[in-house]
Amino acid sequence: MTQTLAALLLTATASVSAQDYAGYGEQPDSANHLGQAEYSPYLNRGYPQQVFWGDTHVHTAYSTDAGMIGDILGPAEAYRFARGEMVVASNGVRAQLQRPLDFIVVSDHSENMGLAPMIAERNPELLKTDFGRKISELVYAGKYGEAYTLWGQGMATRKDPLAGNDALTRSAWEKLTSAAEEYNQPGVFSALIGFEWTSSPGGNNLHRNVIFRDGKQRADQVIPLSNYDTTDPEELWAWMAGYEKLTGGRMLAIPHNGNLSNGLMFDDRTMGGKRLDRDYAERRMRWEPILEVTQIKGDGEAHPALSPNDEFADYGTWDKGSFGPEPKTPDMLPREYAREALKRGLAYEEKLGANPFKFGMIGSTDTHTSLATTQEDNFFGKATPGEPSANPDRFNEKITGYLQEPGGPDITIRHVNSLAAGLAGVWASENTREGIWDALARKEVYTTTGTRMTVRVFAGWDFTEADVQRPDFAETGYLRGVPMGGDLNSAPGGKSPAFVIRALRDLDGANLDRVQIVKGWLDGRGKLHERVYDVQCSDDRAITSEGRCERPVGNTVDVPSATYTNSIGDALMLAYWKDPEFDPRQRAFYYVRVLEIPTPNWTTYDAAFYGVDLPQGISPSQQERAYTSPIWYAP
Known part of the structure; x- marks a missing residue:
């Protein structure tokens, strides 16, 4: 673009009246476009992304x-x-x-929310109370243990020392x-x-x-x-x-x-x-x-x-x-x-x-x-x-x-x-108080033990193994199934629930060992059962007839240096699983558990950094994990 053309465009833009255009940097009228075909496919998506x-x-x-x-x-x-x-x-x-x-x-x-800061600031309202004076004097005298014990007496007896x-x-x-x-x-x-x-x-x-x-x-x-x-x-x-x-x-x-x-x-x-x-x-x-x-x-x-x-x-x-x-x-x-x-x-x-x-x-x-x-x-x-x-x-x-x-x-x-x-x-769908709270309320959430692995699961009656690879994995999941925290009801004749799962390692962390489904169910006699199924194993390990990886993933942890390598495990794991023992008359739940390869425990890092002995009775390595919210089935 020539400088002359650029200047003409800028002049033209500046001369557009407010009646014709909301103004540079402002949003034009966002009227309801429901039902209209629009070029951008990412407008108004109705599911978490x-x-x-x-x-x-x-x-x-x-x-x-x-x-x-x-x-x-x-x-x-x-x-x-x-x-x-x-x-x-x-x-x-x-x-x-x-x-x-x-x-x-x-x-x-x-x-007694805020008690310690009030003591530190010598809050005059706190010091007007008998308890406030007593506990503050102990703190100012350096008798911190006695001060904490004094407060603990109220907690143990459920008698508020600052009542009123x-x-x-x-x-x-x-x-x-x-x-x-x-x-x-x-x-x-x-x-x-x-x-x-x-x-x-x-x-x-x-x-x-x-x-x-x-x-x-x-x-x-x-x-x-x-x-x-x-x-x-x-x-x-x-x-x-x-x-x-x-x-x-x-x-x-x-x-x-x-x-x-x-x-x-x-x-x-x-x-x-x-x-x-x-x-x-x-x-x-x-x-x-x-x-x-x-x-x-x-x-x-x-x-x-x-x-x-x-x-x-x-x-x-x-x-x-x-x-x-x-x-x-x-x-x-x-x-x-x-x-x-x-x-x-x-x-x-x-x-x-x-x-x-x-x-x-x-x-x-x-x-x-x-x-x-x-x-x-x-x-x-x-x-x-x-x-x-x-x-x-x-x-x-x-x-x-x-x-x-x-x-x-x-x-x-x-x-x-x-x-x-x-x-x-x-x-x-958004990082706001309302968006986070709503996800908690509808249970579309999961646990990790500190790692940030990404885990997503959908369950439905018509998923196939090919659905795990779809580029529109999430959209298909919501359209044809339910996410973690959801419910399946009244199984169609002859069908079992099918699960599509994606797990991606923490980008700055360890590879993955395996993807599992934990099932619990109530049988016709009122007895409760559980079973853990390995549904995907890293490193091309086979799954045995008992539904478990044929061997452990291994362990690369070097304890003296508190290091490990990602030479084992997989960075991405895609799994498809259909319940082989499904009974449509029985209530059940399913949740996904994903395990990382072994990594050093925090005590191992401490021992290496500070040059102290490893604590006895504590394993030097562990397998971090994630648990999703369940998906429930009811007849």
Whole structure:
């Protein structure tokens, strides 16, 4: 183009009146084009086109059990770190993510929210209270352990030491919601508003993270419910219903993995002692559509005692007890683990007409350092005492076992047993609060133990093996089937559900070992079953008649240097599977589990970096994994 022609075009453009054109850089009228043929095929697609990565469980100094034991970073640092910026951890070590996250929820505990920052700033309203003066004097005298114990007495007895001082909680809550507003960037980074309700009857973990779909204007109309108010999830649901009625907003709750609940997370009775009924089942799934199945405090997908034929079930197993003094007993396990709860949910649906355990699955960290780190070579620990250093406390800090019964079995679990996990993968159309929340609500989400592998699955009655290779894989999946979190009903005569699956390794991580489908079902006699099928094996390994890869993938981990190679495994795995034992009369669920090749554990990276000994009893390598939300079948 000549300079003269360019100048003429610019002049012509500038002379177009506002009546003829909205103006350079502005959008022309976007009238309804429904039914019109348009050239661009990507307009107004009605299905999610990408996966977003986030953490729905991040604690900052505003959580008393973080701020009172050394965390000095607030929500601003948590958001900045999640967005990819460098921050300095509470112990002075610099920290940065390899890649930014797309969203997080700062979910600080609601019990005496903001207590530690108020002590640090010598808040005059706090110092007017007897408790505020006592705990502040202990902190100012350097008696941090005594101060934390003083606060813990109120938590243990459920007697709020700051009862009647709602203004203090409201002030802290409004600072948290203001920080979320400041860092929320629709389309770029989503800062969802939330808090943790810390129900702990007898020290058993029934915690839920409450996630708002809304912004500050609505969230500020309430003060978060706390353990001081109630330990009963049904009362939490009633409070959530009250919020929605008051504000017109929306919220959901995410229970933690049940491995520290001592059989209460998926109990057969309500907190009030009643047997589960249809109303309870419907309300539970209305308010708690997903479960946090993996996090720093162990993995809650399966337990080897419940799934003895699954060689991968013993992963991040925490099964000694809870935060209270009661040791774990075998009868508690079926009411703690996700796979067993999903199976029992089928029986409840058959009996009640509704399923109380029909949840999708995500992972998050439960970090108490303000830093959402899940990579093994970048793990900043559960809490500040476990942040990176050569100090033996990094491995030896106790997480459970503080209320050990004298002479009883050892229920101590230490930081060395922690997982650098997990993450939530969310299939959504846009990176906004609403887009992320809606995906959580419809269960189109999946869990990873920290890796960012991409996993997508569809199930339907007419998929063929060729559909896995289609360039319009997702569009075909939605048109002819259902995604993770969906339902299949009333099988057509003679047909079995067919699954098309794509799994792509973390672009900066390890190759994949295998793709599996985990099936659970209820037979005609009311008996529950499960089976794990290997549906694709890397390195051209065959699948045996028992439905398993013919041999293990191998292990390239060099322990002294804490390195591995991608000389084994596959970067991309495409799988097609049709249920060979399908009975259209039987209720069932299916979810996909994808395993990476072995990679070094965080303790192995620590040993190599700090020159310390490998901890005894901890495997130097592990296989990171992903679990999708199930797809359910009902007759």
